[in-house]
Amino acid sequence: MSEKIPAQLKYTKDHEWASVDGKVATIGITHHAQDALGEVVFVELPSKGKTLKKGDTFGVVESIKAVSDLYSPLTGKVIDVNTSLTDDPGVTNADSYNKAWMIKIEIQDPSEVQAMLSADDYKKLVESL
């Protein structure tokens, strides 16, 4: 598996990824997403403590031309936010899986993790686009 779609992560059809460690999920957008957006110029993220249901918008990522909603793949409470993206939104393009993590949430329903796409499934989705 190429590092454009790390094998150990889970994915959504809206091009978000989640890295789950116990009750904490770290969430960001995929390599494909940042590539499709082009240069990211603004990232708006929620405040700590916000509760999100699976499918809720948790913020936006903006390119020069467009505003794209960010969708939470899981239900839970926001426990950490990557505020460095406000100062340096371009990190989203440079390092979408590591430095450009967006939020960490305390997940409420582990079964939602199973329902996410595997790396293989996400790869198939991207190839079909």
Added chain:
Amino acid sequence: MKKTPLNQTHIDSGARMVDFGGWHMPVQYSGLSQEHQAVRTKAGLFDVSHMGEVTVEGEGAEDFLNHLVTNNVSKLVDGQAQYTVMCYESGGVVDDLIVYKRANAKYLLCINAGNIDKDWEWIRKLAEKFPKVKAANVSDQFSQIALQGPLSNEILGKLLPSAKLLGIKYYHFIETELLGQPVIVSRTGYTGEDGFEVYAPAAQGPAIWKKIMEAGAPLGLVPVGLGARDTLRTEMKFPLYGHEIDQDSNPLDAGLGWVVKLDKPQDFVGKAALLKVKAAGSPRTLVGLKVLDKAIARQGYEIFDLESKEKVGIVTSGTPSPSLGYPIAIGYVKQGLQLPGTKLTVKVRDRFFPAEVVPTPFYKRP
């Protein structure tokens, strides 16, 4: 989707293609910022073949055009072009366009791609009042390529006699040959840089594009998509139909009074309405805004007074500015709030960000 004659050229170049108002067009090639900067520092090549062209000739053509548009067409000499708008009776804008006066009292109008059908129907109907005038929609007959940037003269000078090119004044044009084909080369553009727009027979588009790219690539010429075209024109506060001007906006509010010649002898469509606006004063006016705290204000976002929290305006266009490094916006604000330095606030989704009225154009050539 409609395709320009250069469609395959863009696909072969690896352009990111999008549906642009029903046209299959390149939004970017190498990247929006790079393309934008290339136009400001070297040169960029744009396919604008989707734009429309209408010819007007015959007895009474000048009178007809003076009735159709707000600017004074009688001021044109052969080989000169003029930016203008055409209005509805209400004073709202049908479209903005460029009128080219060719030899033998023949005119060419260049209109917006998204308005071709509407404009042509409008022109055709009005021309019925001038029975000897012959108007034709020739949009399918042209490819149009824009070469823009400080190196434009040098690049095009490799294909056409340099002396001829240097002699073309801003908003003037020549009719000459390129690759053995008749072309119009005008010193016009939508970027704020020096440059040319080349009108060629439709089928010649790809060959001319290739020739200009070959001449310019060693100097840094790059293909540029519609994404950068928009950031470039926004930095210049050039209006875009559907944003700063539309059927509900009049040219006076939009700061285009300079193309509205209320004192020309002919009665033009919309004159009565515009005289009223002039007499009463525009209740709102178009300004440039610098948006603070990195937030990007976009079309439709509301503008509020900082203290009273009263809604005082609306954003018509907005984008990060690659040349300036901060977000800029164009918008209408209530009369009285247009002085540079006026502090306002813009609503971006559910948050408010400070913004300041700044002089325009936002970008000035060094």
